Amino acid sequence: xxxxxxxxILGILTxxxxxxxxxxxxxxxxxxxxxxxAQGAMVIxxxxxxxxxxxxxxxxxxxxxPVTTVLMFGLGVAVQVLFLRPLRREDSKELSLLVTFAVAxxxxxxxxxxxxxxxxxxxxxxxxxxxxxxxxxxxxVRFWAFALSLVALGLLYLLLYRTRFGRAVRAxxxxxxxxxxxxxxxxxxxxxxxxLGAATAAAAGSVYGLLYPFNSGSHYxxxxxxxxxxxxxxxxxVGGAVIAAVIVSTSSAIVASTISPTWSExxxxxxxxxxxxxxPQGLFGTVGRGAV
Amino acid sequence: MAxxxxxxxxxxxxxxxxxxxxxxxxxxxxxxxNANSGGSANTKGPLVIGASISLTGxxxxxxxxxxxxxxxxxxxxxxxxxxxxxxxQIKVVDDASSTTQVVTNYQNLINKxxxxxxxxxxxxxxxIPSSQVAKRYGYAFLEPAxxxxxxxxxxxxxxxxxxxxPVVKSGEVFADxxxxxxxxxxxxxAAYAELxxxxxxxxxxxxxxxxxxxxxxxxxxxxYPAETQDFSPIIAKVVAARPDVLVxxxxxxxxxNQVKSLVQLKYNPKFVFMSNGANSPAEFPTKVGAxxxxxxxxxGDWFPGSTATGSAEFTANYLKAYGGTEDTIxxxxxxxxxxxxxxxxxxxxxxxxxxxxxxxxxxxxxxPTLLGNLSWDANGAPNGSFSLIQWxxxxxxxxYPSTVAKATAVYPKPNWGS
Numbered sequence: 197x198x199x200x201x202x203x204x205i206l207g208i209l210t211x212x213x214x215x216x217x218x219x220x221x222x223x224x225x226x227x228x229x230x231x232x233x234a235q236g237a238m239v240i241x242x243x244x245x246x247x248x249x250x251x252x253x254x255x256x257x258x259x260x261x262p263v264t265t266v267l268m269f270g271l272g273v274a275v276q277v278l279f280l281r282p283l284r285r286e287d288s289k290e291l292s293l294l295v296t297f298a299v300a301x302x303x304x305x306x307x308x309x310x311x312x313x314x315x316x317x318x319x320x321x322x323x324x325x326x327x328x329x330x331x332x333x334x335x336x337v338r339f340w341a342f343a344l345s346l347v348a349l350g351l352l353y354l355l356l357y358r359t360r361f362g363r364a365v366r367a368x369x370x371x372x373x374x375x376x377x378x379x380x381x382x383x384x385x386x387x388x389x390x391x392l393g394a395a396t397a398a399a400a401g402s403v404y405g406l407l408y409p410f411n412s413g414s415h416y417x418x419x420x421x422x423x424x425x426x427x428x429x430x431x432x433x434v435g436g437a438v439i440a441a442v443i444v445s446t447s448s449a450i451v452a453s454t455i456s457p458t459w460s461e462x463x464x465x466x467x468x469x470x471x472x473x474x475x476p477q478g479l480f481g482t483v484g485r486g487a488v
Numbered sequence: 489m490a491x492x493x494x495x496x497x498x499x500x501x502x503x504x505x506x507x508x509x510x511x512x513x514x515x516x517x518x519x520x521x522n523a524n525s526g527g528s529a530n531t532k533g534p535l536v537i538g539a540s541i542s543l544t545g546x547x548x549x550x551x552x553x554x555x556x557x558x559x560x561x562x563x564x565x566x567x568x569x570x571x572x573x574x575x576x577q578i579k580v581v582d583d584a585s586s587t588t589q590v591v592t593n594y595q596n597l598i599n600k601x602x603x604x605x606x607x608x609x610x611x612x613x614x615x616i617p618s619s620q621v622a623k624r625y626g627y628a629f630l631e632p633a634x635x636x637x638x639x640x641x642x643x644x645x646x647x648x649x650x651x652x653x654p655v656v657k658s659g660e661v662f663a664d665x666x667x668x669x670x671x672x673x674x675x676x677x678a679a680y681a682e683l684x685x686x687x688x689x690x691x692x693x694x695x696x697x698x699x700x701x702x703x704x705x706x707x708x709x710x711x712y713p714a715e716t717q718d719f720s721p722i723i724a725k726v727v728a729a730r731p732d733v734l735v736x737x738x739x740x741x742x743x744x745n746q747v748k749s750l751v752q753l754k755y756n757p758k759f760v761f762m763s764n765g766a767n768s769p770a771e772f773p774t775k776v777g778a779x780x781x782x783x784x785x786x787x788g789d790w791f792p793g794s795t796a797t798g799s800a801e802f803t804a805n806y807l808k809a810y811g812g813t814e815d816t817i818x819x820x821x822x823x824x825x826x827x828x829x830x831x832x833x834x835x836x837x838x839x840x841x842x843x844x845x846x847x848x849x850x851x852x853x854x855x856p857t858l859l860g861n862l863s864w865d866a867n868g869a870p871n872g873s874f875s876l877i878q879w880x881x882x883x884x885x886x887x888y889p890s891t892v893a894k895a896t897a898v899y900p901k902p903n904w905g906s
Contacts, residue, residue: 199728203721315741317775324751335752409741409775452721457712
């Protein structure tokens with residue numbers, strides 16, 4: 197029982213990290229109807245950037261986040277402008293799957309060349325620390341990662357609901373044509389929106405690098421989890437992604453603890469299929485249009 | 489020991505390729521039945537040794553370490569006047585980590601380039617199809633990195649795996665050591681956390697069989713899939729079972745993850761054995777933090793400061809040629825270097841270096857290398873055992889058996905972070 201509760205505690209905290217990654221993914225889908233298969237690769241790239249800043253300059257991975265956020269935002273905008281904007285055909289949404297997958301492979305290749313394929317890990321003094329609370333261990337990094345996720349998601353909320361840009365994004369999500377008629381520039385919103393989605397990968401990358409060893413191939417495992425979280429939460433719903441992330445990581449911790457870790461990876465997909473059978477639009481998705 | 493560390497992604501794809509490559513090998517080999525069993529008859533010119541190595545693709549990092557080892561040995565022997573008076577020339581071709589390309593490469597090295605001898609590639613995956621090619625042409629196949637059960641299941645008489653023991657037996661030395669301890673100091677209970685992998689699970693399972701037979705009870709056992717990323721649920725169960733010894737059948741990042749989780753959950757078993765991942769002098773401390781390495785034991789063949797035959801010369805020449813410190817030498821390079829040493833020993837004993845002589849000679853006797861003295865059974869599986877190495881003061885030191893030990897074993901394991 198102790199092991200189960202311990203697993204659940206860490207599962208909830210880990211959920212926060214996944215929420216951070218998935219919120220960017222679902223935002224990009226909400227705005228552009230693009231399923232960004234490069235989101236996992238962007239998280240790993242951000243982890244490498246944080247690793248590099250830590251090993252060369254001694255910059256703490258949490259303090260590196262503003263730097264990597266700017267870099268990842270720039271990368272996101274560049275990817276949208278260079279690779280996604282030129283897709284003007286009717287099947288551009290389907291093509292964008294291929295394009296973002298190509299971007300993922302490109303990032304993976306660039307990482308392999310720059311940092312080789314050996315595993316890396318960011319080892320700060322507190323990386324393996326934990327606090328004991330009623331006999332349970334609360335790991336330092338996961339706790340701060342969870343807190344950081346809440347802050348980042350809060351900022352994202354403020355940006356979407358309290359700024360002109362946010363209103364333009366939400367308008368584009370709900371009805372692109374009407375938004376355009378009302379003067380929203382969809383090209384600009386798309387580029388900035390994609391940049392914003394990529395920027396969430398920066399914070400997630402720092403945290404990921406502190407939690408797990410990673411190499412250039414780590415994004416494959418990541419993207420399958422992110423996709424199931426995003427679909428479970430309802431495509432385009434940031435709030436849904438957060439709740440789905442916590443459900444997914446907690447349930448897999450419970451399964452790993454009570455049944456077997458072999459089944460825990462599958463838990464994701466079992467929950468996903470069950471939810472989709474009952475609610476095809478996901479937990480918080482709406483039928484026919486996106487929701488933020 | 490570094491074998492198959494980097495095979496995580498695309499393992500299935502390559503498995504399929506490997507299965508497809510075998511009939512091709514047989515077919516191609518059948519076309520060339522006029523086998524040139526003795527290599528080139530030319531005994532005046534340089535001795536050409538061909539090797540297909542993964543310089544690109546998933547296995548490239550380890551492949552380059554193999555290349556460094558082969559070339560370093562050639563340079564060392566050439567500086568001493570060559571092998572039996574002939575300068576050694578290593579002809580390296582890239583197989584891009586592909587099971588089909590490796591077959592083509594050895595076909596070409598033997599038929600087109602008329603290499604006198606061939607050395608093996610990196611990984612069991614590539615060793616299996618290429619050793620079949622060598623067999624067909626009567627070439628000896630000395631290889632540093634194909635130690636999986638499937639390699640020896642081929643029952644090839646021309647193959648020799650140049651490491652102390654087959655990979656799956658690398659944990660035996662840990663069981664030997666633990667069972668050699670005074671009864672009061674021995675662990676009473678054991679937990680096993682094993683990666684579902686042909687190179688990891690059997691190592692831990694062999695230890696479990698020995699321990700259970702000796703009365704060390706199993707309080708927890710879990711096999712986990714390669715995709716497992718979050719080890720806290722598994723380690724939380726280990727912690728709940730409170731074992732004296734944790735036997736981890738690990739490869740790389742799972743070893744790092746297990747240690748991180750143990751530290752975070754504040755549980756310090758009296759003994760921690762990891763089959764792989766913890767035996768890399770440069771990588772392991774940077775992943776888990778140097779202070780968390782103390783007391784962890786692992787199997788090893790070559791290690792910095794080894795006093796085995798030619799080790800000091802290897803270390804000095806390696807640092808001269810490639811730079812770095814002795815802690816950053818990849819033991820895959822040492823294993824590749826040992827392949828050359830075996831050949832050198834054959835030349836010294838028989839005065840010949842033709843394939844037939846190598847094959848017939850190596851099935852008997854014991855052969856000194858920087859990995860220790862090696863000997864082989866009829867299928868090319870080495871008869872020896874690994875050494876047990878332990879992290880002490882931030883360095884890996886051999887602690888068992890006494891013939892190689894350079895430090896006294898530390899047990900129970902010091903606490904994390906000490």
